[in-house]
Amino acid sequence: MYIIENANILKDKQLTTCSLFITNEQIKMVQKCTSHDRLMRMNLDPYIMTPTYVLLSSAIPYKGSFKGLKSYLTEHFLLKGCTTIFTYVKLSYEKELSDKINEMKTALISSPIDFTIGIKIPPKLITPSFMRSCKKYKIPAIFVDLSELDELERIPWGWIREAMFPFNSPLIPIISLPQKKEARMVLSKWKDIMIKEKIPSLYEVMEENDPLPISIQNKLGLYPQKGSLMTGTELSYNLYLKDREIRKVDEGSLFHYHSNRLVVTVHKGKVIRSGDKVLFSPGSGEYVKVRTPSYFSL
Known part of the structure; x- marks a missing residue:
């Protein structure tokens, strides 16, 4: 297990800073703060984090x-x-x-x-x-x-x-x-x-x-299996460089107008894009089986 700390997660135009506990490329727990000093940590304070x-x-x-x-x-x-x-x-x-x-x-x-x-x-x-x-x-x-x-x-x-x-x-x-x-x-x-x-x-x-x-x-029927950063979901996320210009921005604007600030993409715990370099791993994608559309109560 390791901790992603100071994760500035963008959701519904709001940035929420929290820590993610990661085990086997899955999010096991999301907390506001941590005191588990023995665990390895990754500090994401310089970034804005979004689900992929x-x-x-x-x-x-x-x-x-x-x-x-x-x-x-x-x-x-x-x-x-x-x-x-x-x-x-x-x-x-x-x-x-x-x-x-x-x-x-x-x-x-x-x-x-x-x-x-x-x-x-x-x-x-x-x-x-x-x-x-x-x-x-x-x-x-x-x-x-x-x-x-x-x-x-x-x-x-x-x-x-x-x-x-x-x-x-x-x-x-x-x-x-x-x-x-x-x-x-x-x-x-x-x-x-x-x-x-x-x-x-x-x-x-x-x-x-x-x-x-x-x-x-x-x-x-894709959510929260995809497109989310919550307890029990896969570790798939994007990191954008943070600055004043994009502190108050919605997800759509980030995607369309700040793509130059996207520096890292992680898919199921593996980095598949770093800077301008893309790791194209043929066959690592999976067919997503939908269990029941609209089964998650929003």
Whole structure:
């Protein structure tokens, strides 16, 4: 066991200074102060500490060369302090589910960071039998292409809700309409239906390559397994150089506007980025199995 002391952890725009007790690359205890003089210590006072990020990306070049995949993962994830990828595969037919998920899993077997996989479907695939298949394979999220919005009116939502229970993978809207006004109308209609029918869902489009907030990570069943620094979780964190400029900053601003101050990324207790150097360890990433979406009470 060792202690990470004077850790300035950023959460909800607030810095909290505490000590983390580490055993076997896991956080065993979080305390405000310590008096365990015999334990080895690591002082992080010069830094701001955050959990590593979870990012959504639908553009992973998983069918290309390893060199291209390595370059993409390094640039879009490792150098940004992300250690969990959330992606999805596109389906046109129900029978494609298993094959497409396994194809993506196989392609990402060389990933140095963890990943989880959802699916993207047209509304016509929202059927009780398909929802039961998603529950069987523990699909963490179902993205729905809303270019065919009229089909939503014909879906037997009561049966869908029963078929989803108790795993309840959230339905997430995807809108590819060019007109903002039309897109807003579609989202409004989607939200009305989801609330009326009491369907587990998100009411807004998820932003790609942007750290997923805790509320969405929880909906997906990733939190607190990922994206957190609390007792019992893995030791995965980022360190940013601290100064007055970023003492009062939120997590999103830190990610987008202060990336030049990110100096260390640790994934499950191992340093995978130090300064501008990235340790790309093929195959050290794992497929994240979601136990139950929204199981953690926020």
